[in-house]
Amino acid sequence: MPHYSTLGSIPHKRHTQFRKPDGGLYSEQLFSTAGFSNDYSLLYHVHPPTQIIKTEPQYSVSPQVAEEKMLRHRSFDGFKVKPVKDYLDSRVPVLVNNDVHIVIAAPQESLTGYFYKNTDADELIFVHEGSGVLKTMYGEITFSYGDYLMVPRGTIYQIYFDTPDNRLFIVESFSPIRYPKRYVSKEGQLLEHSPYCERDIRGPQNLQTFDQKGDFLIRAKKQGMMYGLHYGTHPFDVIGWDGCCYPYAFSIHDFEPITGRVHQPPPVHQTFEARNFVVCSFVPRLFDYHPDAIPAPYNHSNIDSDELLYYVDGDFMSRKNVTRGMMTLHPAGIPHGPHPGAVQKSIGAKETKELAVMVDTFHPLMITKQALELENGDYTMSWAE
Numbered sequence: 001m002p003h004y005s006t007l008g009s010i011p012h013k014r015h016t017q018f019r020k021p022d023g024g025l026y027s028e029q030l031f032s033t034a035g036f037s038n039d040y041s042l043l044y045h046v047h048p049p050t051q052i053i054k055t056e057p058q059y060s061v062s063p064q065v066a067e068e069k070m071l072r073h074r075s076f077d078g079f080k081v082k083p084v085k086d087y088l089d090s091r092v093p094v095l096v097n098n099d100v101h102i103v104i105a106a107p108q109e110s111l112t113g114y115f116y117k118n119t120d121a122d123e124l125i126f127v128h129e130g131s132g133v134l135k136t137m138y139g140e141i142t143f144s145y146g147d148y149l150m151v152p153r154g155t156i157y158q159i160y161f162d163t164p165d166n167r168l169f170i171v172e173s174f175s176p177i178r179y180p181k182r183y184v185s186k187e188g189q190l191l192e193h194s195p196y197c198e199r200d201i202r203g204p205q206n207l208q209t210f211d212q213k214g215d216f217l218i219r220a221k222k223q224g225m226m227y228g229l230h231y232g233t234h235p236f237d238v239i240g241w242d243g244c245c246y247p248y249a250f251s252i253h254d255f256e257p258i259t260g261r262v263h264q265p266p267p268v269h270q271t272f273e274a275r276n277f278v279v280c281s282f283v284p285r286l287f288d289y290h291p292d293a294i295p296a297p298y299n300h301s302n303i304d305s306d307e308l309l310y311y312v313d314g315d316f317m318s319r320k321n322v323t324r325g326m327m328t329l330h331p332a333g334i335p336h337g338p339h340p341g342a343v344q345k346s347i348g349a350k351e352t353k354e355l356a357v358m359v360d361t362f363h364p365l366m367i368t369k370q371a372l373e374l375e376n377g378d379y380t381m382s383w384a385e
Contacts, residue, residue, distance in 0.1 A: 008240025041243025
C-alpha cells in the first residue's frame with residue numbers, strides 16, 4: 001500500500017506510552033513487510049496480541065500436484081467446484097507454482113466460529129458471486145460482486161456472507177501484491193494515467209474494539225500446513241492503528257479501460273503486480289476506432305509467461321463456448337489467439353461487455369489433482385477449423 005491511513009485512537013508519537021482510561025498501557029504491535037524495510041502499520045491492542053493458551057495438531061493443506069510439466073492449452077470449469085459449508089474447506093487450489101496459488105471457492109457459510117490468517121501469502125479475493133463484510137483487526141470492509149479484497153499476509157480475519165450463494169476466485173501471492181510501478185509516482189501517488197486512483201480504494205471502516213477474554217481459535221496457514229492457535233483474548237481488540245499496510249477493496253467496475261485506434265496489448269489491463277506475476281482486469285470498453293481496426297486480439301506467443309484467464313461475465317468474442325467461471329490456461333511455449341471465425345466476426349463491432357480476471361505468471365503453473373476434475377478435455381483442439 002503506497003498511501004497512509006489511520007482509524008481509531010493512536011498516540012501522538014509512535015513507540016511511546018499510550019494509556020487506557022484505567023492507567024494501564026495499550027499494547028503496540030508493528031505489522032510490517034520485508035522485515036522492517038517496507039510498508040508497515042502500527043496497531044494498538046487492549047491486550048498483548050501474544051497470549052497463546054493452547055495449540056492443536058497441525059495438518060497438511062498443501063496442493064496435490066498432478067502435472068508439473070505440460071505444453072497444451074487447457075480449460076477448466078470453475079463452477080464445477082461444489083459449494084461447501086466451511087470457508088476454509090471450500091477453498092480448492094487448481095493451479096500453483098512457487099510464486100502464486102490460484103484457488104476457487106464456493107463457501108456457503110460465513111467464517112464466524114474461528115478466525116483465519118495466511119502467514120505466507122497475500123490474498124487477493126475476487127468476489128464473483130455474493131456479498132458481505134470482511135472483518136479484520138483493522139476494521140470492516142463491505143464487499144459485493146466484482147470486488148477485489150486485498151488481504152496482506154498475517155492479517156487475522158473473518159468473512160461474513162449475506163447468502164449461501166458465493167463464488168470466489170482467490171490469488172495467494174508469496175510476495176506483496178502492489179500497484180503496478182508504472183502507475184505510481186516516486187512519492188507513492190497513483191499517477192494521472194493510472195486506470196484507477198486512490199478514490200477507488202476502500203479501506204477498513206467501523207473499527208470495533210472487542211475487549212474480551214476467553215478462548216479464541218485462530219487457524220493459521222504456514223508452509224502448506226494449517227495450525228490451530230488458541231488465544232486468551234479476542235484478536236480484534238485494536239483501539240486504533242495507522243500506517244500503509246492494511247486490507248482494502250477495489251471494484252473491477254471502477255477500473256477505467258485504456259483504449260486506442262488499434263488493438264491495445266494486455267498490459268493496458270494490468271491492475272496489480274507481485275513477484276513473477278501480474279493480475280489484469282478485462283472490463284466493458286469501446287473497441288478500437290481505426291477505420292480498418294480488428295477488435296479481436298491478434299495471435300500472440302506466450303514466450304515468457306503462462307496466461308490464465310478467469311471469465312466472469314459477458315460475451316467473449318474471441319472464444320467459443322465461454323461460460324461464467326471458466327478458466328483457460330495458455331502456457332508459455334506455444335502461441336494462441338482467437339478461435340476460428342472470431343476475427344472476421346469482430347470487424348465492425350463497437351464495444352464489448354466482457355468481464356474477466358487474468359493472471360500472467362513468469363514461471364510455469366502446475367496443475368493440481370482437483371483441477372483435473374474440472375477440466376474441459378476438448379479445449380486443446382478447439383482452434384481446429
